[in-house]
Amino acid sequence: xxxxxxxxxxxxxxxxxxxxxxxxxxxxxxxxxxxxxxxxxxxxxxxxxxxxxxxxxxxxxxxxxxxxxxxxxxxxxxxxxxxxxxxxxxxxxxxxxxxxxxxxxxxxxxxxxxxxxxxxxxxxxxxxxxxxxxxxxxxxxxxxxxxxxxxxxxxxxxxxxxxxxxxxxxxxxxxxxxxxxxxxxxxxxxxxxxxxxxxxxxxxxxxxxxxxxxxxxxxxxxxxxxxxxxxxxxxxxxxxxxxxxxxxxxxxxxxxxxxxxxxxxxxxxxxxxxxxxxxxxxxxxxxxxxxxxxxxxxxxxxxxxxxxxxxxxxxxxxxxxxxxxxxxxxxxxxxxx
Numbered sequence: 001x002x003x004x005x006x007x008x009x010x011x012x013x014x015x016x017x018x019x020x021x022x023x024x025x026x027x028x029x030x031x032x033x034x035x036x037x038x039x040x041x042x043x044x045x046x047x048x049x050x051x052x053x054x055x056x057x058x059x060x061x062x063x064x065x066x067x068x069x070x071x072x073x074x075x076x077x078x079x080x081x082x083x084x085x086x087x088x089x090x091x092x093x094x095x096x097x098x099x100x101x102x103x104x105x106x107x108x109x110x111x112x113x114x115x116x117x118x119x120x121x122x123x124x125x126x127x128x129x130x131x132x133x134x135x136x137x138x139x140x141x142x143x144x145x146x147x148x149x150x151x152x153x154x155x156x157x158x159x160x161x162x163x164x165x166x167x168x169x170x171x172x173x174x175x176x177x178x179x180x181x182x183x184x185x186x187x188x189x190x191x192x193x194x195x196x197x198x199x200x201x202x203x204x205x206x207x208x209x210x211x212x213x214x215x216x217x218x219x220x221x222x223x224x225x226x227x228x229x230x231x232x233x234x235x236x237x238x239x240x241x242x243x244x245x246x247x248x249x250x251x252x253x254x255x256x257x258x259x260x261x262x263x264x265x266x267x268x269x270x271x272x273x274x275x276x277x278x279x280x281x282x283x284x285x286x287x288x289x290x291x292x293x294x295x296x297x298x299x300x301x302x303x304x305x306x307x308x309x310x311x312x313x314x315x316x317x318x319x320x321x322x323x324x325x326x327x328x329x330x331x332x333x334x335x336x337x
Contacts (some may be wrong), residue, residue: 001121003047008246014076015026017300019069020150023057024332026032026315026335027299027334029332030091030332030333030334031092031332032082032086032091033092033094033249034139035096036074037330038060038330039322039323040324041055041147041322042061042116042321042322043055043056043057043058043307043319043321043324043330044056044058044064044110044118044119044307044308045117045118045178046120047120047121047122047310048078048125048310050149051077051079052074052077052078052096053076053081054073054098054120054122055319055332056073056119056120057072057073058116058321060073060117062326063116066114067104068104068111068314069104071099071100071103072095072097072098072099072100073120074096075098076092076094076095077094078312080093080310081312081334085289085313085334089170090092096272098153098154100154100156101154101155102154102156102157102158103156104159105156105158106156106161107158108144110131112137113133113137113172114131114133115131115132115174117129117131117132117208118130118172118302118307119176119177119189119227120178121155121179121180121187121206122147123226125146125147126146126147126188126196126207127139127144127145128143129142129143129144130142130174130176130178130179130189132174132175133141135169135171135172136198138165139166140159140163140167141161141163141165141167143157144160144209144211148273150240158317162209164189164203164213167201168193168196168255169254170249170250170253170255171253173251174191175190175191175192175245176191176192176201176224176225176307177228178228179228179229179236179239181234181288181316185207186205186206187205187206188203188204188205188228188230189205189208190202191225191312192224193224193250194221194227195220195251195254195255195256196218196220196224198219199218200218200220201218202215202217203214203215203216213228216288216298219285219291219293220293221293222240222242222251222266223240223250223257224240225239225240226239226309227307228293229309234287236285236288237284237311237316238283238309239307239309239318240280240293241278241305241306242278242279242301244274244276244278244280247275250260251322252272259274260274267279269298277301277302278302278304279298280296280298280301280304280306280317281296281298281299282298282335283295284296286301293324294321299335303327303329304328305319305320305323305328306318307319308321315334315335316334316335317332318334318335319331319332319333320332
């Protein structure tokens, strides 16, 4: 190699080595406190309130007692999360436990088919929670309660709740996402399955629960939508997850048949076999009523059942529901986009 070639190669290397790292997506796992990192937590949703991130375990850490026993959720401070992301700390250590009260006072019509909580959103001091129900029941529920940060409690209103009808029937599917739209002053709940050609459904819900929810259309999206959040400009971000074990449920069911070719054209970076590979990504749409989802970024879905999303900095925090399985991992992570 001539000196001229060596000089040009050095310039080329120097140029690309100094490109800003934010040009690339950064994925970083954030170790949870050991006391709340077991697979029994089954984290299914997250929400921000007053610089604290609230983590929702599907059964509040107490699956066996259902709605008649203890139910806890946890919160982490934004500064603590930022320190781990920035490499100043190696793991999260400090957290609060909040007791959820009055679940046992809900009517039997809600408690009978209860299958855990799937989403959370907080508006001022009002907490809204989405309940998934057993497959044989046609309705899921939205509860509301009051957040008391002094007492570390959430007091559920056992009288006021909303019932949302499932559509269409898909095994183990409910309203897994719940977010607040400031511009509309409404909650928005989306059904988990939206894989039909004309998309799926969601509901706009008055926070007072005094009016009937308004049904809305949700654009076509393959796989599951497991959580959504809105940013300050009204843009919607969604967590789109596929577990290979869901093939018969989501891609080869009474409504759909043999989706392989269409999926691979629609999502080129999926790769692999739909029956043996999992996939996770974040999608977005400009407004709540936009007619098309756009791909943002994909990330590892193997052994990681991503179910919770919370926007943070120039990306999002995501969390898994390990489903009490020795094949899955409880993971909180940060990804930029």
